[in-house]
Amino acid sequence: MTVDALHLRRVLSRFPTGVTIVATRHQPDGVCGLTVNAFASVSLEPPLVLVCVDRTSNTHGCIEASGIFTVNVLATGQEHVATAFAQKRDDKFDGLGYELAESGGPVIEGVVAWLGCGVREVIEGCDPTIFLGDVLGCDELEGRPLVFFRSGFTTTVNE
Ligand SMILES: Cc1cc2nc3c(=O)[nH]c(=O)nc-3n(C[C@H](O)[C@H](O)[C@H](O)COP(=O)(O)O)c2cc1C
Helix, strand or coil: CCCCHHHHHHHHHCCCCCCEEEEEEEEEEEEEEEEEECCCEEEEECCEEEEEECCHHHHHHHHHHHHHEEEECCCCHHHHHHHHCCCCCCCCCCCCCEECCCCCCCECCCEEEEEEEEEEEEHHHHHHHHEEEEEEEEEEEEEEHHCEEEEEEECCCCC
């Protein structure tokens, strides 16, 4: 039995997620990132999270090369950031406030939480690649999280 991909997409869209920007360093001294909702907490001890990044993503190779990434959990009002980082552009960070975490990846201004990670394992048995990361630093900030539900950004989950 095969599952129709479009149908599966609609079914999965009923599962509300947060919206993150997974960001990393781009050699020699740049930064890059993409919008990701395939983010999950794996365990508290050891502190592990995972992100799924498509191999066609420009950010994929940068994560592999740098061995680090930061997960930025977007706030309401940052829909434009989510939209910009979901495009293949090299000016995504232009005009955006950010600092580099001690672990090396960019922490974007205004997010409700961030986690700086070191790549522990790259799981390539499927497409997208699963990057399993050790959480090296993290923080929570003020604000309400942006939600992705039924293929759109929202702040609440209604039918
Ligand atoms: C709400 C939303 C969630 C997304 N989640 C993911 C994801 O989990 N993994 C992924 O590889 N791409 C995801 N994408 C698509 C990427 O953000 C998009 O392909 C982006 O252009 C990749 O940028 P890059 O090639 O510059 O790295 C998502 C897009 C949107 C709008």
